[in-house]
Amino acid sequence: MTWLRRLDAAWLAPAPAERLAALRVLVGGFCCWYLVFRFGAFVRLGGMDPSGFQPVGVVAVLSAPLKSWAATAVLGATIAAAVAFAAGWRFSVTGPVFAALLLWLTSYRSSWGMIFHSENLLWLHVAVLAVTPAADALSLDARRRSAPAPADARYGWPVRLIAVLAVAAYFLAGVAKLRGSGWSWGAGELLRNHVAFNAVRKAELGGGASGVAGAMLEHAWLFAPMAWASLALELGAPLALAHRWIGRAWAVGMFAFSWGVATIMEISFFYPMTGVAFAAFWPVERLARLPGARYLSAGRARS
Amino acid sequence: MLRRSRTLHQGLGGCYCAFHMRTRVWAYGLSIALLAAVLWPLTWRLGARDSYPLSNYPMFALGRREPVIGLTHVLAVMPDGARRPVPPSLTANGTTMQAAMTIGKSVRRGEAMALCQRVAARVAAHGAGPRPVELEVAYSRYHTLDYFRAGPVPTERRVHARCPVVEAAP
Numbered sequence: 001m002t003w004l005r006r007l008d009a010a011w012l013a014p015a016p017a018e019r020l021a022a023l024r025v026l027v028g029g030f031c032c033w034y035l036v037f038r039f040g041a042f043v044r045l046g047g048m049d050p051s052g053f054q055p056v057g058v059v060a061v062l063s064a065p066l067k068s069w070a071a072t073a074v075l076g077a078t079i080a081a082a083v084a085f086a087a088g089w090r091f092s093v094t095g096p097v098f099a100a101l102l103l104w105l106t107s108y109r110s111s112w113g114m115i116f117h118s119e120n121l122l123w124l125h126v127a128v129l130a131v132t133p134a135a136d137a138l139s140l141d142a143r144r145r146s147a148p149a150p151a152d153a154r155y156g157w158p159v160r161l162i163a164v165l166a167v168a169a170y171f172l173a174g175v176a177k178l179r180g181s182g183w184s185w186g187a188g189e190l191l192r193n194h195v196a197f198n199a200v201r202k203a204e205l206g207g208g209a210s211g212v213a214g215a216m217l218e219h220a221w222l223f224a225p226m227a228w229a230s231l232a233l234e235l236g237a238p239l240a241l242a243h244r245w246i247g248r249a250w251a252v253g254m255f256a257f258s259w260g261v262a263t264i265m266e267i268s269f270f271y272p273m274t275g276v277a278f279a280a281f282w283p284v285e286r287l288a289r290l291p292g293a294r295y296l297s298a299g300r301a302r303s
Numbered sequence: 304m305l306r307r308s309r310t311l312h313q314g315l316g317g318c319y320c321a322f323h324m325r326t327r328v329w330a331y332g333l334s335i336a337l338l339a340a341v342l343w344p345l346t347w348r349l350g351a352r353d354s355y356p357l358s359n360y361p362m363f364a365l366g367r368r369e370p371v372i373g374l375t376h377v378l379a380v381m382p383d384g385a386r387r388p389v390p391p392s393l394t395a396n397g398t399t400m401q402a403a404m405t406i407g408k409s410v411r412r413g414e415a416m417a418l419c420q421r422v423a424a425r426v427a428a429h430g431a432g433p434r435p436v437e438l439e440v441a442y443s444r445y446h447t448l449d450y451f452r453a454g455p456v457p458t459e460r461r462v463h464a465r466c467p468v469v470e471a472a473p
Contacts, residue, residue, distance in 0.1 A: 012330060044397060051412075052395070052405050057355040103356065110355040112397065113404030120356045124341065131333065157330040161337065168341045173360040179349050180364030193367035196447035203455065204376050204443065205406075206390035207399035214451040 015156030017137040017149035018285035021088070023159060024134035026284065027125050028086025030276045031102065034122075035079045037270075042105065046071045048112055056115060057107035071108065078105045085130070088139020088296070099123075099130035118269040121169045121277055125162050132158040138288055138296045145298035163247065163280040167237040170254060174234025186231050188223030195223075198265050210266045226260070233257055240281070251278035373444040375406050375463070377422050379435035389438065393425045394418075406440065415440040415464035423468045440464040 035042070046068030053065045066074070081098035084090065106119045135141045136149040149155075177185045184190065195213050203209035216222055233253050240250035258272035271277045287293060344352075344359035353361060377389040391402035409418040419440045426435065444459040 008327070011334070012327065041397070048395070048397060048401070049405055051408060052401065056353075057357075107355050112401050114398065114400035115353055115355050115358065117355075117358055117360055117362060120358055123356045124337065128333075128337070153326055153330070157334065161334050164334075164338065165341060168338060169360075172341070172345065172358075173364075175345065176349060176360045176364035179359075180361065181366035185364075185366070190366045190368070191363075193370050193447065194363055196370055196450070197367055197372050200372050200445055200447045200450050200455075201374060201403070202399050203450075204372075204374055204388050204445070205399040205402050206376070206388035206394065217448060217451050 011157050011160060012153040013156050014151040014153050015159060016151045016285045017133070017155045018288040019283070020129070020132065020134045020155040020158055021136065021138035021142070022284040022287040023125075023162060023279055024088060024129045025086060025138055025287065026276045026279050027122070027129055028082060028098075030271065030274060031082040031098075031122070031126065032079070032086055034270060035075070035082055035105075039075070039079075042075045042109060043072055045109060045112065052112050054113055055107075055111040057110070058103055059107040059111045065111075066108070074101065074105055074108070077101055085126075088135030088141050091135030091139060091141050095130035095134070099127045102126055118271060121166060122271045124165045124169070125277070128158050128161050128165070134158065137298075138293055140296065142296060142298050148298045159280050164241060166254075166277055166280065167240050167250075170234045171237040174231060174237065177231060177234070186224065186228045188220070188225075188227045191227040191230075192217065192220060192223040195265060198267070202266065208266075210264065212264050213266075216264060229253075230257060244281075247281040251275075251281040254278060370447040371444065371458075372447050373442065373459075374403065375410050375440065375442045376403075377406060377419070378439045378441055379426065379468075380437045380439060381433060381435050386439070387435070389422060389426065393429060394422050410440065410442075410463050416466065419464040419466040423466050427468050435468050437465055437467045 046066075048065070050065050053062075055062050065071075078098070078101040081094055081101050084094035085098040103123055106116065106123055110116050110119070133149075133154050136145070136155070142149075181190055196217050199210045199213040199217075233250065237250065240247040254272055255275050255278060258269050262268045262273060288297075340357060344354070344357050347353075347359050349359055350361050350365050353359065377394050378386040379389050380386055391397060391399045395402035395405035397405075406418065409415055419438050423438050426438065440463045442459075442461045442463065443457040445455070445457055449456075
């Protein structure tokens with residue numbers, strides 16, 4: 001049973017409740033902002049041409065789009081659940097409810113001819129947080145506890161799973177590049193063609209052209225190092241799990257990568273761009289030391 | 304008992320009591336299930352199948368060997384003859400990709416004129432900026448690198464529909 005003990009030592013090592021809770025606050029806070037920021041985009045789905053409806057994921061149960069009022073009602077309910085999730089209020093109910101509503105809402109948004117891959121990882125992280133004790137600290141629920149929750153394995157493995165899911169998502173993207181184009185992807189020409197294709201498509205569909213892309217395309221030599229860097233970060237992602245500092249270095253690399261994509265291609269993957277997608281690689285329990293955090297600590301509720 | 308199991312649990316001294324076993328089963332069960340689900344799209348043929356929230360992330364994976372693009376779009380023809388792409392908010396009420404899907408689908412179904420007139424009504428009602436005289440639903444092909452060197456001159460263009468932009472009666 002030595003291997004099982006080693007696995008336990010790695011996966012079930014105890015962690016402070018505040019670490020998992022801080023992740024819930026960060027991911028939940030991001031969701032609140034994202035849903036409000038994208039409110040118009042979600043509402044406009046109600047006015048889309050029904051012929052463009054191509055349901056994906058859980059939305060595949062629908063044969064036709066929802067009525068506009070129903071889609072807006074789901075959006076409103078999801079925002080309310082996101083606030084409850086972030087605040088850790090009645091979390092055993094609001095956590096899973098929020099995960100289910102977010103899955104429905106984001107699947108519905110991806111059911112109009114374009115899958116928003118940037119939301120995959122966000123939902124997976126929400127799903128893990130929703131079914132684990134992520135509101136045992138830094139939450140309205142925790143205020144009702146008589147004493148702070150002690151460090152426990154229950155708070156450790158979900159954080160590791162969140163980190164593993166981030167690594168897996170980027171690793172898959174790297175594998176896809178190899179499957180689709182082989183190692184020639186690293187030569188840079190394909191990346192350059194992608195950047196040019198994306199810029200022209202955006203411009204000619206009325207979305208505006210990227211000035212940065214236009215300027216960079218003249219310098220073909222720039223694209224090989226960028227292509228190799230993206231392949232290294234994506235295919236090397238599993239190394240991020242080998243050591244804490246490698247993980248943090250990788251997280252910084254992916255953070256910079258997401259900003260590079262936004263600058264050059266004007267494709268904004270907000271979840272990694274805010275750094276929240278990689279928060280599991282950092283001692284985020286330090287957020288509990290912030291002045292306002294004590295109001296969400298055990299024993300704060302009025303009896 | 305709870306305190307004892309927690310102590311062992313934290314020390315990972317090999318406690319197989321019921322308390323620890325439940326944690327272990329849930330932790331490994333959920334972790335393995337989620338990770339297997341995330342990796343499952345590796346078995347899908349790239350570019351032939353995609354979904355949400357599980358994906359094999361095909362967006363930048365398939366090689367674009369040639370710097371060319373062919374697309375169907377809606378162009379606003381200005382009084383001086385210049386052509387400007389109509390924004391996706393007016394063509395499809397959505398993003399550029401959703402606009403591409405909407406326009407492409409309309410043309411494939413032989414509904415290019417209906418799309419043209421629908422967008423023309425929105426452009427007329429929009430009112431901001433210089434008013435185009437007409438709209439074109441057109442297929443254009445570009446060399447994507449020349450686009451930025453020499454300007455947005457298509458190497459090929461086929462107009463599927465053309466319609467005037469007229470102000471709706473009050």
